[in-house]
Amino acid sequence: MIQFLRSLLATAALLVMAAAFAQPVEIVYWQYDYATRIDAMDQLIERFEAENPDITVRQETFPYDAYQQQVAASLPAGQGPDVIQLFYGWLPTWQRAGYVEPLPEQYFDTAELDEVFVPMAQAGKINGQYYGLPTAVRSLALFYNADMLREAGYEEPPATWDEFIEIAKALTEKRGPRFTRVGYGFAPTGQDHHLVREVLTRQFGTPPYNEDLTEVLYDSPEGLAAFEFYTSWATEHEIGVTSFVPGTDGYRNGFIQLENIAMIIDGSFAIGSVENGAQFDWRVAELPVLEEGGVKANFGSYWMNGLTPNAFEDERTLEAAAKFLDFVTQPESMELWLEVVGELPARQAMVDDSELASDPVYGPFIRSLAYATATRFVDETAQRDLMVRAMDRVILEGVDPAVAWEEAAQADQALLDQFSR
């Protein structure tokens, strides 16, 4: 009897094990909620599952504004995604707290990745190891209302910042103490802090940080000149005011819906909103430069796909997760992503070959990728805040730009010191 039971148990155990192996591995993928992104990922998952019948992928999405909260709470409980999409700027804080793991060497070859991805993908590395890869990248450009420019006698978008100021001045209107129309839609918390940190500093002659991210370099005469130049748009030239249109994306709503903002600087991810909402002749141009032939600079950024500790639970999950991550960063996936979401591919060869370089809308963004840098943050939230603070100090409080800039540099240096420690 006991013998019989034993053999029965053994058979059962075998069956269970067999079932476990036959059963497909399920991995969970997280990204923030956006209709076209979900759609694109669904299509990618379908293709991936067809190629790998033993793996199923479940996609879960969460509101953009609450994405980090969701992640922060889930992973400590051992719940949530195996593969996750995160903004590249979050990587250092996530990595320090163990929310993402380096890509395992048995599946990913660092040297090869260095070669095939656009240079800005390097911002996904810490201590020489990749923590994630982008499916798509974005850059900044100048969106302008061509109807308005024409009305003021300008057929071409500004090529230099001086032209930019001139046009913006011509288009700014005031009634009494209040602005009714502005030439430039200020957005310190939008893209302007990137514009100052990564674009203007370089154009004025200094990179923001040193190579190994231990030292703030914008704390120099060139850096200060860049910052003074930006704040002068508001204080001296009055081509706009901060919070002109209230709300989360006021500058964009003013440009698209209210048509009382002539020019904004925004990322390629805004193309869709402008396309759907704008009822005027809107166009896109590369960011202006200081003078004809001067240094070009742009801020590149991306959402990267990384692996969480959950993926490392067992070998089969890890293999499946790595396969999936590799799959969504293949050229075919990038093509699909570009088609469905409208975001630029992240592989160098594709950027070089892209027919889009001559596209009137995508062109300026694609061309900008050649000289775009993704700022290597140590703590994106804190570094954003200190830059916004410097702008507010000058524009709202009338503090000397040199003082405000020095404060920012010191706070920034303290963060870098903390990180490298």
Place this chain on the structure above:
Amino acid sequence: MAAPTLRSSRSAAASGSRTRTPRVGTILSYALLLLGSVIMFFPFLWMILSSFKELREIFQLTLFPTSWSLDNYREVLTGTEFPRWFLNSLIVAGLTTLSVLFFCALVGYTLTRLRFPGRNAIFLLILSTLMIPTEMLVIPWFVMSSQFGWVNSYWGLLFPGLIPAFGVFLMRQFFTTLPRDLFDAGRVDGVSEFGLFWRIGLPLVRPGLAALGIFTFIGNWNAFLWPLIIARSPDMRTVPVGMAFFSNEAGTAWHLIMAASALAIVPILLVFFIFQRQIIEGVVLTGTKG
């Protein structure tokens, strides 16, 4: 402000003499209330009116829509899972309110009407839980929920709100106003301890219960952070969580937010009017008994 206020409290007290011609004080009361109403109601009105505008027009700052359109409502109701979110919110807020009314009243009653060692200590212990911001409890709660398998379930959505210290405190304050003799008399008449609470205590604190019911329902109807974290699949989202999906990196769908907000208010209004009746009926009861 003070003079009409005082006179008014008296006129409320002198309920018998309502037929007198309106006095200056009464007219002033109406005038003040009306003025306040404009300030209080304006944003609400704006929200409702905006919900009939298309996105473009929402930014134009005109109060009334140029053409009244139901498109936003149509999109919210058919283009999203709003009906499901609505149902979830109803379930969560409804069940929570029932639990809160019962348990908070029971604890409030026990803490005031029964004498036992540890009474004050227990009250302080409960009160102290009010002082911990929810934001910080979210992670321990989530770890707990995933251990017990509560993630993405109704139980998971509602368990943190079942007995709020706020409600215990409110009910305790209402029970302290009741005269002790009532309960002593009941006890002498052989009413069971639970009966004292259920049959004598509860009817007397109806105004308090009504207020608590309103706040609990609204609080849970609008709760965001915890439902956001515990709801994993789209079919477990509540209204506020679902509405958060109307906003992202590329912009905010204000026209949908306004329509969804307007729709979300409907049950709150109903609950308010139901409990408001209770508050008024409460007057009659205490008025005759005191």
Place this chain on the structure above:
Amino acid sequence: MSTALDRERRRHRRSRLSLGQRELIWAYVFLAVPLVFFLGIRIWPALQSFQLSLFTWHVDPAQREYIGFDYYRELLSESRFHRALLNTLLYTVIIVPVQLALGLAIALLLQSVDRFRPFFRAVYFSPYMTPAAAVAWVWGWMYSVNFGIINTFLIEWSIFWENLGLPWLAIPPQPFLTDPSQALPSVAAVVIWQHLGFQVVIFLAGLQGIPRTFYEAARIDGAGAWALFRHITLPLLNPVMVFSIVISSIASLQLFDQVVNINFTNQGGPLDSTLTIALYMYQEAFGRFRMGYAAAVTVVLFLLILVVTVVQLRLASRKVEY
């Protein structure tokens, strides 16, 4: 009465339990479920939070490093924390008295009118019902420097008086939320506006609980309006008042939602002028993934609220005179 006492005594003898013992048992029977709830769902997680504040944060508990009270030392020297602390106290000092006074006044006014009472009540309660996103949107526009209705009014007002030759009555347009010195009161006004309905409902419920006969008896004794208010309404409203003060203080000290929503892109700004402790904690926890530090901030906030509440309860209970 004596028969009742006899009956009581007989019952005691039968149950062999004193009244005190019986109350004790029943009290704990009634409290059993709630106590388990509070200990398990509130106190225990709160203790875990305290424990977190002594460790560096990591997803894997095994990799959390014990650092003692380092985070507490750090936050005491952190200028943003100082700012948040100061702002939070300012909010509380502004919001609590104004809300209480207005709430009581409106409740009394509502009591005094016979017609349209349900209508007025609904109207005064409407801000409390309006979802946070809609509130933020509407107030953001009302406060807007260049488009807002408040500034439009101020400009028209000024033109009116200037035309009358009284320019000193003119008020220039105000920056409101965009100015570091005006932002905090502007946000406080929204909080007061939104929570007024809460106070009104509480006070109405409290007023309804006061038996009419008290007033009638006092009026027969010839008491005036002020005397009725001072000697009947106020003392009998005291328990409800204590509740209102304590709850609105705690809510103000934990102020978070409105601050986050109304200045969404620059939460707590401009220049940290609207930052609160709860928001600071939230940013550290979920923006920078510094849970340990955020937990330390929470503990300090908890202690602050505890002190304020205990002081309030002490003062309030001393005042009670039935």
